[in-house]
Amino acid sequence: MRSPIAAVASVIALAQPTVEFTPVPSYPTPPPVSFDASSLSGHPPAPDQTYQRDKECVKAGSGASVEARPWGQMDLNFEQVWRFGRGDGQLVAVIDTGVNKHPRFDGRLRAGGDYVSSDGDGTTDCDGHGTLVAGIIAANDEVEKEGFKGVAPGARILAIRQSSKAYGGQKNNTPVRAGDHLSLAKAIVRATDEKAGVINISSVICTTPNSKDWPELRAAVRYARDHNSVVVAAAGNVNDKEGSNCRNGNRPDALATVPSPAWYDEDVLTVGALDKDGSPASFTLGGPWVDVAAPGTQHTSLDPGDGAKGLANRVVEADGQLYSINGTSFATPYVSGVVALVRARYPQLSPVQVMERIKKTARQPQGRSGRDFHVGYGMVDPVAALTAVLPEEQGINPLPPVRSTVDIAAPAPADTRPLTVALVGSGIGLGVLALTHLAVRALRRRRTA
Template identity: 40%
Template sequence: MAPGRRFGATRRTTTALIAGTLGVLVPVGATVPAWGQAAPADGYFATPPPVDMSKLIPDSRGPDKKYKQSKGCVQRSTLGQNIVLKNRPWGQEYLQISKAQEIVRAATNGGAGAGVKVAVVDTGVTKHPWLQNRLVSGGEYVATPNGKQPGLEDCDGHGTEVAGIIAAKPDDPEVGFVGVAPDATIVSYRQLSENYEPDTSTSTPNPPASSSGTPSSSTNPPAGSESSLPPSTEGGGGGSGAGDGDRTSPGQTNGGRQLEKAGTAGTLKTLAEIIRGIAERHEADIINMSVDNCRPADGRITDGEQQVQAAVHFAASQGVVIIAAAGNATDTCPQNDQPDARRPKTIVTPPWFADDVLSVGAIDETGGVAPFSVHGPWVGVAAPGTQIISLDPAENSSGLANLTFESGDKASAIQGTSFAAPYVAGLAALVKAKYRNLDAKGIINRIKETAQHPAAPGGRDNFVGYGVIDPVAALTQSLPSEVGNLAPIPAPQVAQLPPANDNNKTPMIVALAGTGGGLVALLITLFVMRTIRRNRPAEPVSTRR
């Protein structure tokens, strides 16, 4: 971690309005938009304007326009398919996920996250045996593929990996990887895809076929395709990534999926619709959004952003916990590394709406801030986001993936704030399962208050927010803020001591024998010393003349 990153905290401030300027430019009695009223003097937004609930839009339950598939779907690698990835991801060890799951199971007498529904708003989720029957269809906002339920095709290979971190449950005891809440239910909504584009033709063509004539979702990728494969040392089942015969499939170097990107499917409008629909129909307890929109901070708020802001505010008021990736720095999404953190040069939505959204930054294996994790006053907490292991999203796969292929033969590790967010969503599911009476704000507050706070004023900064999550603390600590609340007192953690054996008298016998032997030896020594002194000849008495 770069020097000072954990210590360079900033505080969110409200900038005074320029009343004089507004008085000149705006006629008396005219209504000034909320975003115009909140604009600071420097022309930037460190924090968003007030929520405009008139922007809350209904859920259309479908795509905003007609899309067609333009790239082949993610495919399994033809290499190393029989290798089983057995090692446990470093993120699991770092966060003590196994211990957290034990705590929940002991407290609930059930599974870890059982009964909790987590909505994954992403590129869809492929059916995988390690999600068992806990994967259900939520909705389709791209294009319903033939023979599949809405939301259950992941052509990009992104949403499945996100869902795996939340709730995968391997059936192989030798596999170290496991989801954070392996008994939670995943509700999948396909909201965007970089393998689809707006259809301007009168009819939708069939999906692209491989060079051999087989469908693009085949387990055998066409020549020159991009896909993932396991590493040669540790291995992985099948591998994942984005692949197509034209070598134009988007990669996952930074693990993100951008909304409003030209030539792709996915808008802020449909995201807002999904969020409202989930809350209105009570379809999930938690929403994970590893998708975002990144743009320059230029002192404005768009219609789409206002729609998302209204939707997350509505969902939060309905008791839904909303988790979002903080964003990944790229050429088109510059890092907020300016001297004054109150003047961000990049705005990321939905993390921008931090009053209702818990956004998640990424750390790397050293515990430092991952270089791609976008900084900002909206960052709430942080979690592991590098060297990711998760479910292989390819059709008919039953293994894991830890690499993605890009640009032909270039293999890269899976990483991004996209994969830090599901660690937090999984933790929220565990907290929800253990503290059934906590509302959404209470769950978020518990995650924030028990995080490993950075050494900064107020215990937060713009890099990791309130700090890296601490699942064990979130499930066991008694919080002052919950005094008088309905949260139960956490069960004490019993020391792992060996069981007592009251019928075994050997230790007592040995102890008494040792004590008795020592006493006998002492008496013998005293007797010998006394005998020697009594038998010693008397010394002559000297006389003086």
């Protein structure tokens, strides 16, 4: 006959609930490199056809009540960061809509080429987008010491105009805007050959999962990584009204949109966007390729109008309305600037080591660990990225941490009622047994007295 304690243990074992975990879904992975990107090297930048400007260029003076020290600059504590370096000597390629010659680049803007207009050199920006991006990376102001500055105000900018929504043409009898996956691939190889240590790509080409891949673009980012350039790319914006096809959001259990070059995660540092309260911005496109996040709303940057000298916190869109400067496009240059600071401070690190340093020193969301679907490993932390001591960089190879590519769904709350009933019932049984034992002993004492 089993003892009462053994019986209780048996009841408890039977009462243990079965916990089932939701499996991590299988995601489409990039195909292997199948194109020789070196075949794109050595060719002078040129548009693939004749594009005509059919929209007005952005005007100067679009800023109003400009916040010279935006929340992104303050939250990331760049005043403290600049004690450790300003990115001097680093060349950051901005592959975008061009970059205007704003005086706050103080001679650090270099022409990199034009894939939109045959008479351009990259230092003309009709759209204004590239100038805003470049300003977040490297704008300087030696007069207002406490005012707006880019993340790496000592870095140089290599301006490459690869796309423009102000220029249109025809391909296969279909109206198109200037810039496609092939011109982007060519621009990446061009920036790499120009020895850019950092390549900022704030444009995104979106497709559906398992649809056509871009072998030239896939090969170009691998070419950059293998030739000592760190590619930093935007994650993309959901419901993007600018025609990039990033219209549908993703969920951890269902992918509707795949952005390139962000998808090529092995060779690219992909950036999501955060709102001022630290939460993922409503527009940021999630995915298992997102590595880190950065401020993505309410930006201040250089006024992108031709001939402008000041700052802007809003831009005029095609409908003529003023809009705040929001988007993963403008979160990306924050990370590109930090990468430039890291490369200046740790010139011995390879592109892969730089990307790992950025990810491993990011601020994890409270109560989380591993990789989040929308913000990756967390918000980029410039101070930590410049000061942290990583064992693997010192020749010590600890066991790699276990990282999930997405948040694993929490197990269903355990139903503890059977266990509670079993424990209460067992407790009562043991109590009755103990009382019976005491009563028997007392009765025996009386009989022997």
